[in-house]
Amino acid sequence: MDHDATREQMELAALEPAGIERLMAGDTPTAQAVAAHLTGCPACTGELARLERASKLIGAAVRETPPADLRERTLATVRALGRTRGVPALAGAAPGGLASEVAVPMPIPAAGPMRSPRGRRVAVGWIAAIAAAVVLSVATTSLVVGWRVDRSLAAQTETIGALQEVTTGTLRVTSEPDARHVVLTAASNPNLNGTLVFSPSTSELVVVTTGLTLPPSGQEYRCWVERAGERERVGKMFFSGDLAYWIGPVSAVSGLSGGARFGVSLVDAAGAATDTAPILAGGL
């Protein structure tokens, strides 16, 4: 193996997990060839040392760099859960201001041991946020029931039952020690937002959105989870007044520790595809 081939192998190994260590283990023909070259080549041996130092430095810096979308997700979290503050400065930033109708004041007690990895304080905030959205929707639904009792009572009763299911499902998921919450954001519509809670251990997932309009005839909003570049269909959004929701088990979130995305896309109801651009999305 010559200089160029040796350096190519070293550079590729430097960006593999434990790649240099495996290359130096010498248990493959390539590794043995690299080791043989290094034995008689001080220049490449020195280059390997520099490469290792550089790779460690680069790796540390890259790992300590937050993802590009964290800023928007953080601001969306504040928008959804932050306390209500001066309205004029917030006009136009979000529907109804920073703390819109789904927002709840969130007292932050002094730091101390948390009940679960997700934490009671945050869980309570999310439960309250989702519950507030559900309550608003139920109120809207009740008005509709009042107006058109004769035609829609049965349907509305069914809807209220579903909303109760969302509420109890949210409580059930957030009581899990590994419950995680995600703010869903819409790239093109500031009036649209969503909240998702799920538990990797129970695989149960609840998603609630506000501002989603009814889909055109023949189309529906389909939920999906994307892992390793592949989307898995989860379910479709149900509507009740201003609230759209879905609740159920999702095998794709079982044992999930990151690196996945949840999204909602508008698709043809008759089709199976979910590969259209998301209306709402968030990292899991």
Added chain:
Amino acid sequence: MTERHQGATDDAGLVRELAAGSEAALGILYDRYGDAVFAAAYRLTSDRGVAEEVVQETFLTLWNRAELFDARMGSLAAWLHTIGRNRAVDRLRAAGRRPQLVALSSSAVPDENETQALERAVAGGTVMAGAVQPLGPEEAAAAADLRDAIRTAVAAMPDAERTVILLAYQEELSQTEIAERLAWPLGTVKTRTRRALLRLREALGAEFGPSAELDAVPVRTGQDR
């Protein structure tokens, strides 16, 4: 966050505007300190997911409790750093883990020296163990400069090369796994990996760059797409 900001530029003034409801002020403060809070949380937890949550909770706390910040008592950087650290430690305790031991220089906020950082840590009851200080102030500053140089280089490189670097280091994927994830030929991934690494090493300067004693290794272009 579309609100345009035309007010204060100092931290105390921005916090006052934030307390009055300015999203723009919050955005500016995130731009100023978000990366540092993330980096500190990651150093403590070695978990990017947890570090992201710590950042969100830290800025949520800033929004909810802005009135409690008093610039006479300390800098905003120190205040945010303490909030973030406490949130990270909460997470670790809940998971039955211990924080990573980090050098004091790593936990110091931008306008603090090590003595101030230690005093703050002691006052907050957050010192769990002592450790040998590996870097002096000048070395720590040089390391910070290198980190900044790397981040700048990553931000400036072509999207395809940045993607492979982020997947390799942040998600610890092998080149084969990156090829599968992105549906790229393995040769393309290797080519882009080597190009990206070369760019980053050059950004680090002579000490970490490719050896001058060796000719540059040509990166084949035929595999790219």
